[in-house]
Amino acid sequence: MRHLLILTLVAPLVLSACKEDVADVPPPAELSEETLSFFCQMNVAEHGGPKGQIHLAGYPQPLFFAQVRDMVAYLKSPERDAEITAVYVSDMAQANSWKNPGTGNWITAEAATFVIGAGVAGGMGAPEIVPFATEQGAAEFISRYGGEPVPLSAIPDEAALAPVDLTQVLETPA
Helix, strand or coil: CCCHHHHHHCCCCCHHHHHHHHHHHCCCCCCCCEEEEEECCHHHHHCCCCCCEEECCCCCEEEEEEEEEHHHHHHCCCCCCCCCCEEEEEECCCCCCCCCCCCCEEEEEECEEEEEEECEECCCCEEEEEECCHHHHHHHHHHHHHCEEHHHCCCCHHHHHHHCCCCCCCCCCC
C-alpha cells in the first residue's frame, strides 16, 4: 500500500517532467536565402544535396550544415560547448531534386534512415550521408545509387570524419 501511495505522489511529477522535456525541443527552422553553413560560412541554399540543422541549448538559432556529412562530423566532435536539444535533416524522399532539396522537409535525425557509402557528392563535394524519413525511401535511393541504410547511431566515424579523396569521382543525383 505504501508503494502505491508513493507512486501516486511521484507519477504526476514524472509525467510533468516528460511534458516539459518535449516542450523544450525546438521545432526545425526554415532555410532562407541568408542561411549560412556553420563550418564554411557559405550560403546553404547555393549547395545541392541534403541539409542538417542542430539546435543548441541557450542559442536562439540552429547551426545549419550545407552537407549532412558535416553535421554528423559536428555530432561526433568531442569539442562542443552547449547541450544539443534537437537535430533535423532533410528528407530526401520529399526533395524536389538533389539541386533543390527543399526548405521545410525536415525530419528528426534520430528517426531518419541514413544511406552511407552511395558514392554521391553532397553540397560541398564530399561523399554524402543521405537521410530519409522511411526505410522505403532509403531503399529506392540505394537501388539507384548503392550504399547501405543505417540509423544515426550506427553511422561509422569514417563516413563523416575520414579525409576526402579529391580525385574520387562522385555522382550528383538528379
